[in-house]
Amino acid sequence: MATEFNFELVSPEQLLVSGRVSEVVIPASEGEMTVMANHAPAMTTIKPGVVTVKAADGKTDRYVVFGGFADILPTGCTLLAESAVHVDDFKSADIARRIDAARAELEKASGDEQRFGLESYLAELTTLQGIVVPA
Known part of the structure; x- marks a missing residue:
């Protein structure tokens, strides 16, 4: 059984990671998700959070992401x-x-659905702020 797989982390500005890894923890919209070799096929949206990448050589790196999909x-x-x-x-x-x-966008929100989405996004950002910028 393979213990490594290919992983790429891409933003509009740059390719941040491209290589063989043993595991990746992503902030999926329904909660953190660990991806390993031979994972079942899936597609998920990403919420603001931290992606932890464990390279094939054992080195771990972390990246802050603001949405997207995997x-x-x-x-x-x-x-x-x-x-x-x-x-x-x-x-x-x-x-x-x-x-x-x-x-500012929340103050201008017109409907309940828009307010809920913005409140959820604001909560995710505030949580992320506590993780990467400790008090």
Whole structure:
């Protein structure tokens, strides 16, 4: 049984990861999801969170993502992020700006469905802020 698989993390700006890994933990919309070799085929949306990548050599890296989707196959996983950056390159001002923008949009929301979506997104951003920018 194979213990490694191909993984790519892509944002509109750059290809952040491309290579063989042993596992990837992604912030799927329904909760964190660990992807390993021979995973059943799946596709999921990604919420703001941290992607943890364990390379085939055992080295672990973390990336902050702001939405997107993942395509998972038994032989690999591709995560297309709306925005992504290595956790070491993450700037706390970025998340503060996103939170302010979400709050401003929430004030202008016209319907319950739109308000719910924005409130959920704001909660995800606030949680992410606590994870990557500890108090």
